[in-house]
Amino acid sequence: xxxxxxxxxxxxxxxxxxxxxxxxxxxxxxxxxxxxxxxxxxxxxxxxxxxxxxxxxxxxxxxxxxxxxxxxxxxxxxxxxxxxxxxxxxxxxxxxxxxxxxxxxxxxxxxxxxxxxxxxxxxxxxxxxxxxxxxxxxxxxxxxxxxxxxxxxxxxxxxxxxxxxxxxxxxxxxxxxxxxxxxxxxxxxxxxxxxxxxxxxxxxxxxxxxxxxxxxxxxxxxxxxxxxxxxxxxxxxxxxxxxxxxxxxxxxxxxxxxxxxxxxxxxxxxxxxxxxxxxxxxxxxxxxxxxxxxxxxxxxxxxxxxxxxxxxxxxxxxxxxxxxxxxxxxxxxxxxxxxxxxxxxxxxxxxxxxxxxxxxxxxxxxxxxxxxxxxxxxxxxxxxxxxxxxxxxxxxxxxxxxxxxxxxxxxxxxxxxxxxxxxxxxxxxxxxxxxxxxxxxxxxxxxxxxxxxxxxxxxxxxxxxxxxxxxxxxxxxxxxxxxxxxxxxxxxxxxxxxxxxxxxxxxxxxxxxxxxxxxxxxxxxxxxxxxxxxxxxxxxxxxxxxxxxxxxxxxxxxxxxxxxxxxxxxxxxxxxxxxxxxxxxxxxxxxxxxxxxxxxxxxxxxxxxxxxxxxxxxxxxxxxxxxxxxxxxxxxxxxxxxxxxxxxxxxxxxxxxxxxxxxxxxxxxxxxxxxxxxxxxxxxxxxxxxxxxxxxxxxxxxxxxxxxxxxxxxxxxxxxxxxxxxxxxxxxxxxxxxxxxxxxxxxxxxxxxxxxxxxxxxxxxx
Amino acid sequence: xxxxxxxxxxxxxxxxxxxxxxxxxxxxxxxxxxxxxxxxxxxxxxxxxxxxxxxxxxxxxxxxxxxxxxxxxxxxxxxxxxxxxxxxxxxxxxxxxxxxxxxxxxxxxxxxxxxxxxxxxxxxxxxxxxxxxxxxxxxxxxxxxxxxxxxxxxxxxxxxxxxxxxxxxxxxxxxxxxxxxxxxxxxxxxxxxxxxxxxxxxxxxxxxxxxxxxxxxxxxxxx
Numbered sequence: 001x002x003x004x005x006x007x008x009x010x011x012x013x014x015x016x017x018x019x020x021x022x023x024x025x026x027x028x029x030x031x032x033x034x035x036x037x038x039x040x041x042x043x044x045x046x047x048x049x050x051x052x053x054x055x056x057x058x059x060x061x062x063x064x065x066x067x068x069x070x071x072x073x074x075x076x077x078x079x080x081x082x083x084x085x086x087x088x089x090x091x092x093x094x095x096x097x098x099x100x101x102x103x104x105x106x107x108x109x110x111x112x113x114x115x116x117x118x119x120x121x122x123x124x125x126x127x128x129x130x131x132x133x134x135x136x137x138x139x140x141x142x143x144x145x146x147x148x149x150x151x152x153x154x155x156x157x158x159x160x161x162x163x164x165x166x167x168x169x170x171x172x173x174x175x176x177x178x179x180x181x182x183x184x185x186x187x188x189x190x191x192x193x194x195x196x197x198x199x200x201x202x203x204x205x206x207x208x209x210x211x212x213x214x215x216x217x218x219x220x221x222x223x224x225x226x227x228x229x230x231x232x233x234x235x236x237x238x239x240x241x242x243x244x245x246x247x248x249x250x251x252x253x254x255x256x257x258x259x260x261x262x263x264x265x266x267x268x269x270x271x272x273x274x275x276x277x278x279x280x281x282x283x284x285x286x287x288x289x290x291x292x293x294x295x296x297x298x299x300x301x302x303x304x305x306x307x308x309x310x311x312x313x314x315x316x317x318x319x320x321x322x323x324x325x326x327x328x329x330x331x332x333x334x335x336x337x338x339x340x341x342x343x344x345x346x347x348x349x350x351x352x353x354x355x356x357x358x359x360x361x362x363x364x365x366x367x368x369x370x371x372x373x374x375x376x377x378x379x380x381x382x383x384x385x386x387x388x389x390x391x392x393x394x395x396x397x398x399x400x401x402x403x404x405x406x407x408x409x410x411x412x413x414x415x416x417x418x419x420x421x422x423x424x425x426x427x428x429x430x431x432x433x434x435x436x437x438x439x440x441x442x443x444x445x446x447x448x449x450x451x452x453x454x455x456x457x458x459x460x461x462x463x464x465x466x467x468x469x470x471x472x473x474x475x476x477x478x479x480x481x482x483x484x485x486x487x488x489x490x491x492x493x494x495x496x497x498x499x500x501x502x503x504x505x506x507x508x509x510x511x512x513x514x515x516x517x518x519x520x521x522x523x524x525x526x527x528x529x530x531x532x533x534x535x536x537x538x539x540x541x542x543x544x545x546x547x548x549x550x551x552x553x554x555x556x557x558x559x560x561x562x563x564x565x566x567x568x569x570x571x572x573x574x575x576x577x578x579x580x581x582x583x584x585x586x587x588x589x590x591x592x593x594x595x596x597x598x599x600x601x602x603x604x605x606x607x608x609x610x611x612x613x614x615x616x617x618x619x620x621x622x623x624x625x626x627x628x629x630x631x632x633x634x635x636x637x638x639x640x641x642x643x644x645x646x647x648x649x650x651x652x653x654x655x656x657x658x659x660x661x662x663x664x665x666x667x668x669x670x671x672x673x674x675x676x677x678x679x680x681x682x683x684x685x686x687x688x689x690x691x692x693x694x695x696x697x698x699x700x701x702x703x704x705x706x707x708x709x710x711x712x713x714x715x716x717x718x719x720x721x722x723x724x725x726x727x728x729x730x731x732x733x734x735x736x737x738x739x740x741x742x743x744x745x746x747x748x749x750x751x752x753x754x755x756x757x758x759x760x761x762x763x764x765x766x
Numbered sequence: 767x768x769x770x771x772x773x774x775x776x777x778x779x780x781x782x783x784x785x786x787x788x789x790x791x792x793x794x795x796x797x798x799x800x801x802x803x804x805x806x807x808x809x810x811x812x813x814x815x816x817x818x819x820x821x822x823x824x825x826x827x828x829x830x831x832x833x834x835x836x837x838x839x840x841x842x843x844x845x846x847x848x849x850x851x852x853x854x855x856x857x858x859x860x861x862x863x864x865x866x867x868x869x870x871x872x873x874x875x876x877x878x879x880x881x882x883x884x885x886x887x888x889x890x891x892x893x894x895x896x897x898x899x900x901x902x903x904x905x906x907x908x909x910x911x912x913x914x915x916x917x918x919x920x921x922x923x924x925x926x927x928x929x930x931x932x933x934x935x936x937x938x939x940x941x942x943x944x945x946x947x948x949x950x951x952x953x954x955x956x957x958x959x960x961x962x963x964x965x966x967x968x969x970x971x972x973x974x975x976x977x978x979x980x981x982x983x984x985x986x987x988x989x
Contacts, residue, residue, distance in 0.1 A: 172875050176908075177816045179778030264776050264819025354800075356775065447875045449906045451963040451970060452814075454782040468969070471785075585968045 010324075011049040013379045020046050029056035035393055042387045050373065050380040053325040054388055057291040058298060061560055064392035067526035068558045071539045075553050078543040083552040086515060088212060094135040094287065095205075096554020097212055098516045100580040104469055105212060106477055107139045108204035110149070110520040110576045112559035116258045117199035121166025125199050126174035126261040130333050132203040133178065133266065134287035137273050138336065140213030141205030144453065145467045146175050148185040148201050149481045149520070149574045153194030155436040155763055160189075163197050165764060171201070172447040177263035178270070181456045182448035183465025186481055186574075189436040195564035200520045200557075202576050204479060206469045211277055215286040216303035217339045220367045222283055224300070224308060226293075227352055227359035228269050228335040232318035235259035235292070235331025265334040272355035273336065281348045284339035294328045294388070296337040298371055301385035304339075307368035308385065313376050314362050324375045339365065395526075402530035409490060411623030413609040418692050422745035425695060428618055429662045429747065432696075434755035435617040438659050443760040457584040461667070463655050464510040464579070466587045476584035480506035480577055484658065485570035486611040487626035492534040495611075496541035496573045497629045501700050502657050503577040504549060508638035509655045509703055511588045511645030512579030517546055519556035519575050524568020526560045534571040542573060548631040551577070588645045591671020592652040592706040592732045599676060599730035601661065602637055602719070603702030605687045605694055612698040613659040633701035640724050641703065649707060649715040656702040662695040664704050665730075665739055666752050673749060675736035681743070683727050691744055706732050767792045767986050769979075770807035772837075772853075774799040774828045778815030779850065779962055786962040787811070790979040799831040808986045809846035809890075810837060812853025814906075814960055824867060824909050825855030834860060846890040846982050847954045851907055854946070854956030863947055863956045864922070865914035870907070871939025879971035880905035880959055881933035882945050886926050889952035890985045894977035900933055901974035903959035905945075910958040912940040912947075922947055930957050 009015070016022075024046065026036040031052075039047050039055050047055060061067060075091060084090075088105055089097035095109035113128025129146060136143045148171050152160050175182050185202070217224065235258065276282050284304070286296045293315070301308040312324050322330070340348050345361070352359040366372070371388070373381035419425050432438050441460065450459040457476065458466035468476040482502040488495025504514045519542060524531040546553055562569045581587065592599070609615050610624025644650040654668045669676055680694045689697070707715045719726040733740075738749040769787040771794055773780045784794035795807050799817075804810065817828035828834070834856075841847045841862050849857035857863045870876060879902050887897040895901070914922070919942055922928050930946035938958075946957025961975030 169874075176875055176906075177776075177819070179815060262819065264816060264821070267778070267816070268775050446877050449875075449877050451877065451904050451906060451960065452778050452782070454779075454785055454963060454966070454969055456970075457968055587968075 010375060010378060011380065013048055013382050016048045017045045022046060024052055026052060030060060031056050035059060043383055048380050050325050050328055051383055053329050054294040054298065054381065057294050057329055058388045059392040063291050063295060065558055066393045067395050067397050067560060068535065070394055070396055071536055074539050074543040078547040079552050080547065083550055087552050087554060088209065091553065091555050094138045094215055096516065096518065097139060098554060099209065100469065100475065100477060100515065102470060102473065102475055103209055104206060104475060105209045106204060106206050106469065106578065107136055107141045108202065108479065108518055108576065108578050109135055109555050110200050110202040110481065110518045110574060111557040112520050112522060113199050113201060114196065114522065114559050114562055117167055118163065118197055120258040121163045122170040122173065123258050123260050125167040125170030127259045127333055128199050128201040129171055129174040130261045130263065130266055131289045132201045133180065134289060134336065136203045136205035137270055138213065138215060138285050138287040139205065140211045140277050141207040142274055143180055143203050143205045143270065144455065144469065145183045145465060146180045146201065146203050147183055147465060147479060147481055150186065151188045151190065151193045151198035151572065153189065153197065154191050155189045157194060159194065167197065167199055168444050168447055174261055174263045176449045178267045179452045181450050181452050181459065181467065183450060183456055183459040183467060184480065187441050187444055190485065190570065192569045196562040196569050198522050198562065198572060200574055202481060204477065204578065213277065213282060213285050215300055216284045217300040217308055217365050218304040218306060219283060219341065220306055220365055221342060222365045223340045223342060223345055223361050224310060224363045224365065225338045225340055225348065225359050226315060226335060226362050227338065227357055229262065229265050229332055230316045230318040230358065231327055231330050232332045233322055233326060233330065236326050236329050259331045259333050261333045268355050268357060269334055269336060272352055272357045275351045276348060279347055279351060281340060281344040282338050283341060286337045288335040288337060290331060292328065292330045292332065298385045298388040300337060300339060301371045302389040304365060307366040307370045307372065308363060309366050310363035310373045312373050314360055316358055316360055324380055397526050397532045398529045399532035399536055400529035401533050408623050409625055413615050413621065413624050416615060416619045416621055425692060426745035426747050428614065428696065429666065430751065430755050432613055432617055432659050432663060433666055433752055434759050435613065436759060438613060438663055439759035440757040441760065443764060457587050458510055458589060462510065462590045463506040466510055466584050468584045474583035474585050476581055478507045478510045478512035478579045478581060481574055482506065483572055483574045484611065485572040486616065486622055488538060488573060489570040489622065490611050490624065490626045492537035492571045493541035494626050494629055495571065496538035497545040498626060498700065499573055499575040500542055500545045501629055501631060501634050503575045504634055504638060505655050505703065507577045507579035508641045509588065509653045511586060511642060512581045513642050514549065514551050514577050514579040514638060516551055516578050517553045517575060519553060519573055521556065521558045522562050522569065522572040522574065523560055524563035528568065531568050538571055538573040542575065545631055549635060586645055588650055588653045590652065590654040591668045592676065593672045593674055594651055594708065595674065595732055595734040597651060597706040597708055597732040598712055598728055599732060600705050600707060600726050601683060601702065601729045602640065602705065602724060602726050603633065604725045605683065605689055605697050605699045605702065607689060607693050608697050608699045614696040627698050627700050630701050636722060636724055637701050637703065640719060640722060643718065644705070644715060649711045650705040651708060652706040654704050656704065657698065660696045660698050668704060669739055669749065670753055670756060674732060674734050675738050675749060676730050677733050677736050677740045677742060678730035679742045680729065683729060686727065767983055768795050768807045770795045770797040770804055770810040772797045772799060772810065772812050772833055774817035774831060776816045776819055777813050779813040779960065782962040783811045783813040783850065786965045786975060786979055789965045790976060790983050792979065792983055797833055799833050802832040802836040804836050804840060809982050812847065812849040812856050814851030814853060817852055817856065825852060825859040828856045829859040838862065841954050844951060844953050846986065848891050848978065849956035850960055850962060851958055854958055857954065857956040862954050863949060864918050865912055865947065867909050867958065868911045868913055869909050870911055875908040876937060877906035878937065880937060882930045882959060883933050885931055886929045886948065889929055889948045889955050891955040891978050891981050892929055893985060894981040902972045903961055903974055904963040904970060905937060905959045907958055910938040910940065912944045914941065925950065929955055
């Protein structure tokens, strides 16, 4: 027997107009005094509690980008007409879309789900994957793959034992069940993420160019339909404040702030949406993610050319006691909103019925210019939708270069003790191979299905994930995500460009032509001028770097407030680069197989160890200036790699980044268990470095490749003609057990594999 | 020859199974869970995935789908049926095959390139293999542990109905390392690994999945 609960009176627009002095919990909802005043000005009275709820979530940092958007002009300023050519849909839509040729369009985006994943690792990570997949679906695409850049605190910290297995199980649980191959990502450990793990999720989707859909509501009389899962009380953040004063023990009080995902429901929703698109019954479409119905209704209306009328009491509920404010805020998963012409409504409903997906007409597009929401016939929201969705506050936050930076940059790696003989080099190699950031990640990646859909041509641990898009021609895409946040800590502008350079290089290493960029900008509090400076520098670095490389940023995400107390994470601008291949069956794997092939090192090496893995692992040192960026060299190298792949000049290629040449050689050897003899003298002499520097420096624009003997002359001729620095440093040799670095050390395959594979398995036991 | 591929809500590898069917020159026919209609196909593949979200128990709800009302008697009458992963679970839930699949003993989803030994090369789906042949097939599941009582296991072994066994370390705690089994007639085969992911050079660890489909093609054509 339910006790009679006193319900708060419905706060209608007319009620609000007659009660201007009612105290409202705007502060508890995270609004600033001037923001509340501005809302009052926009609506010309005090907002109703439903309006206040909508504005509060839509004007949040997460939804409005209020601290970051003033810097986004940097994207536009650095995008040339040539870069725009391949861009079918740019920043601002659910995800960017690029033209990959033959009439195919690809959409991709990376987003963060950091805070929920710390609170509830499994569901936080799962719904992060689910959310980005819906963004891709809402562009009209079939999702074809996911990736997940993950960052955790110290591997051996007890809380990492709680967070990591949950996050990995959540990423796998959702992605495996929805049937998308997980083709890559990152797993990074650093103390700076201890209280602030980063769970970023990337999804890529493909469609024919004519099938692109957009989030807009136009056409007076068109129906607005909510379909998918029912709306429940999950994912309601601060909004419960609105009603909590009057809820007693008989009513729902504390709502969980983390959403709960159901990948089965989303799988059905994907297939249902694709059938709806194929039947041409959808005029506009929007997924329901952050800020739920508040976001979907206001964004659809704002992007359209009219107003919108919604009957909120028609929303199907999992919990009948939900208040209208809560329904507007709920972030229940697996929901979509479509705008449909009345004449196509029956066909729409027939398709959703076939998939057993619940669909409800909530209202329609009107010829007014307001979003009007009613609750059992009474108006509770009456606002200009742009003011909610797109015209939120903009902050010009103060920024200042942090004082500590001079000292940090002055503390270089010159004084760190370096190994003096072959045994020392070997010992450092093995230490690095077993270190948390460089060790084998298969304990994690084997929990993800990398084969489903049958189009995966490369996945972890190769440099990039590669999937086929067109089964007839083999046309497909390669994607990599990268960021060394220690570089960004030392110099955020350079660090961001280094992430861009590495991701670009990885895609080219797999044999694909880099085409477009998405980014997930993970930073501390924007209220800290030092963090804001890091943010500005990073955005500038990415934007200017993209201009030099001629590939546009198509979209992404900003995550602020990744800090504990006054201590922010290292600036972590994760960069995802997408490239295209005419035929992915010609992709280049990262390990060598064929004995007798010659190994070339492309690019030159300088003494650049600051922020690198050797200084981090062996000395726990962070200081100095990060490696130099040379985007011109990256472009040339990329061209060489793509041409070599196309013409069959290389059989394996592996990018040099974390841990330098030593790690790249070890990984290329362990990939298929085929050894190599290596000599470094020529490189050392040419670049004026010692063997240690040759092996462990993290200079950029470098890869190792293995070249069939029959193609060696053509390959070196191409390098010489194009001015690509290259040196023959070894030969693939199945007689050699592991690596024989001549004149310095030999290390057996099993010795390497053992230290490489045991690290995660020991910590996570089994 | 026409091979039906059933799509339940939550089926994931149905498109892959259809691709594998086409790879050997047969016609793939899509069968819908809600229709008790086999559309005159010569064989059926129950694909992998998470039918009905694996709610209740893997395969337990799919077993009651209308399409199964048509499939169960047809299979009992000799129609070749291959159940892959979730499809194997559906076959066990339907009692077309004995035993059950439970959570992996290490409690994790596991996706690996798995070596298998073909123990029986005389079933409808394995006649193009050699008995004792070692093959590599993708294994990916969270609930792949095959269990049955001792008597059933002895019966399966005695009648040569253990069709595939895991080579090397047992990846999931399956009793006696069993990866796949068949019915007495050998027309119904269920296994946890995914042959449909091993039919194209470059898109999987091997092409060892092709003989599954050439086998059934040959049997149906010669029948």
